[in-house]
Amino acid sequence: MMKIVLILFLVYLLGSIPAGLWIGQIFYKKNLREYGSGNTGTTNTFRILGVKAGLATFTFDFFKGTLATLLPLFFQIDGVSPLLFGLAAVLGHTFPIFAGFKGGKAVATSAGVILGFSPLFFIYLIAIFASCLYLSSMISFASVTSAVIAILSVLLFPWLGLIFKSYDWIFTFIILGLASLILIRHLDNIKRIMKKEENLVPFGLNLTKQKPKQ
Incomplete structure (x- = not known):
């Protein structure tokens, strides 16, 4: 039991490393x-520091979620869902002890957790994210839409026999929790989208005709 608690704490610390803040x-x-x-x-980080810093930040934030989810395999921990370790990393990323408990919006690290646990579900969601990003030109819109679709998918897919053969309730509840956290962290973005003032990436169709403030 102590081994599990210790690794959960270490995973939280890993998640707490604010890559973008420190790189900047x-x-x-x-x-x-x-x-x-x-x-x-x-x-x-992309917007303020540029592509190299943005890619470095994304890579670190993403794979700390994947690593956390795979740690139970490395340490041969049985009887505890690896998703709990992934969740600890996401909580660390969102509420980092190394950055005054004010962190990121949980998207990259949550995606890394999903890759570590269900690569096929990850591919499905990343396809949705990429499509929404191209159509909207907004990372926030793509993130929010992917979170909503993730919620619907984990509730419906096992029933329909798509991707998942049966319900894994721990996976279901943790996806619901992660997706809800992403939605909550994007409330300001949602308000700007509704006002058509959300920030855009320099590509895509911008179908909602956002005009961000300069």
């Missing part, structure tokens, strides 16, 4: 909290 401070002499949305996650 060390290599660019910028505090992401003072620029753009003030968020320390991938999107704001």
Whole structure:
């Protein structure tokens, strides 16, 4: 039991590493909290620090979720769902002890958790995310839509026999929790989308005709 608690704590610490914040401070002499949305996650890092910093931040945030989910295999831990370790990493990313408990919006790390547990479900969701991103030109819209579809999918797919043969209730509840967390963290983005003022990426169709404030 102590081994499980210790690894859960270590995974939370791993999730708490604010890659974007530290990359900005060390290599660019910028505090992401003072620029753009003030968020320390991938999107704001791309926007403020550029492609290299954004990719580095995304890669780290994504794979810390995957690594956390796979740790029970490495340490031969039985009887505990690996998703609990992934959830600990997401909570660390969202409420990081190393950054005043103010972290990212949970998208990249949650995606990494899903890859570690169900690669096929991950491919399905990433296809939805990419399609929504191209159609809307908004990372926030793609993230919110993917979260909503993830909720519907884990509730319906096992019943329909798609991707999942039966219900894994731990997986279902954790996906519901992660998706809900993503939605809550994007409330400000949703408000801006409704006002047609959300920030855009430099590609895609922008079908909702957003006109972000300069």
